[in-house]
Structure formats: C-alpha cells, structure tokens
Amino acid sequence: MKIIFIGLLCFSIVLLIISFFKKDRVSKLEEDLEQLSLTYMQDLYQLKRKIKVLEEEMLIDGDLSTSDDFSMIKPIPVKRPVNEILKNQVLSLYNQGLSLDQIAKQSTLSKDEIIGIIENSRVKGY
Structure with missing residues (x-):
C-alpha cells in the first residue's frame, strides 16, 4: 500500500513538472x-x-x-409622384380662380406639374 501511494505521489510530481514546461x-x-x-x-x-x-x-x-x-x-427636372391631397389642393385653388404663379407658391409645385394635374383632372372629368 505504501508503494502504491509513493508511486502515485511521484507520478503526480512528474506531471506537475511537465505541466510547467508545456505550452498553454x-x-x-x-x-x-x-x-x-x-x-x-x-x-x-x-x-x-x-x-x-x-x-x-x-x-x-x-x-x-x-x-x-x-x-x-440647368438641372434636369425629375418627375416625382404628387400626393392626392396636394392634387386636390391644386384643383381647389384653380377652381377658386388663382393664377398658376399663386398656386405654385402655395403648393410648392412647378407650373408644369400644376398644368399636368389640371389637364389630368379634365381628362378624368372632374
């Protein structure tokens, strides 16, 4: 029994020494x-x-x-889709008799866009 205990103790000491030299x-x-x-x-x-x-x-x-x-x-104008509410506002202002310049100022649209909205409404029969 003492021999086994001493053998295991020596073996553990050897393993401890090897662990110090081995890379982690x-x-x-x-x-x-x-x-x-x-x-x-x-x-x-x-x-x-x-x-x-x-x-x-x-x-x-x-x-x-x-x-x-x-x-x-001159910059190339880019056609953007116009909101329906804005179209209705343009048509309402046009029906009230405002000029294209006044409508352009109030709606922030160009004259060409305003004319296009008015002509589209005429084609659709509004």
Missing part, C-alpha cells in the same frame, strides 16, 4: 485573438480616415462645381 494552447489562442482584434481596429481606423479624406475632397469638388462655368447648366 488557450493562452496562445487568446494572444492570437487579441492580435486579430488589434489588426481589425487598425484597419477600421484607416478606412474611416480614408472616408473622411474622400468626403472632404467631395466637399471641395462640390464647391468648385458652383462656379460660374456651371451656372449655364
């Missing part, structure tokens, strides 16, 4: 993960800095586009 896999994984997160943060910081530089360049280019060279270019 978990700590290696933690170090790799930490290095990866640092790399990710650095890349993210660089991307944000590049985006900021690009935005500043776009603002500078935007300021140049408002110079006199481009003042002759």
Whole structure:
C-alpha cells in the first residue's frame, strides 16, 4: 500500500513538472485573438480616415462645381409622384380662380406639374 501511494505521489510530481514546461494552447489562442482584434481596429481606423479624406475632397469638388462655368447648366427636372391631397389642393385653388404663379407658391409645385394635374383632372372629368 505504501508503494502504491509513493508511486502515485511521484507520478503526480512528474506531471506537475511537465505541466510547467508545456505550452498553454488557450493562452496562445487568446494572444492570437487579441492580435486579430488589434489588426481589425487598425484597419477600421484607416478606412474611416480614408472616408473622411474622400468626403472632404467631395466637399471641395462640390464647391468648385458652383462656379460660374456651371451656372449655364440647368438641372434636369425629375418627375416625382404628387400626393392626392396636394392634387386636390391644386384643383381647389384653380377652381377658386388663382393664377398658376399663386398656386405654385402655395403648393410648392412647378407650373408644369400644376398644368399636368389640371389637364389630368379634365381628362378624368372632374
């Protein structure tokens, strides 16, 4: 019995000594993960800095586009859908006898849009 106890004690001491010299896999994984997160943060910081530089360049280019060279270019009107309430307001103001300029001021629509609304209402028979 004493021999088994001494054998187990020696075996445990040997295992304890081996554990000090063996590399810990978990700590290696933690170090790799930490290095990866640092790399990710650095890349993210660089991307944000590049985006900021690009935005500043776009603002500078935007300021140049408002110079006199481009003042002759008219923007292309984009047709947007007009709300039914706004159509009814335009028709009501037209029926009251207001001019197209007055209707345009009150409804924030262009004259062409107002004319289109009035003509569509005539076609539909309102």
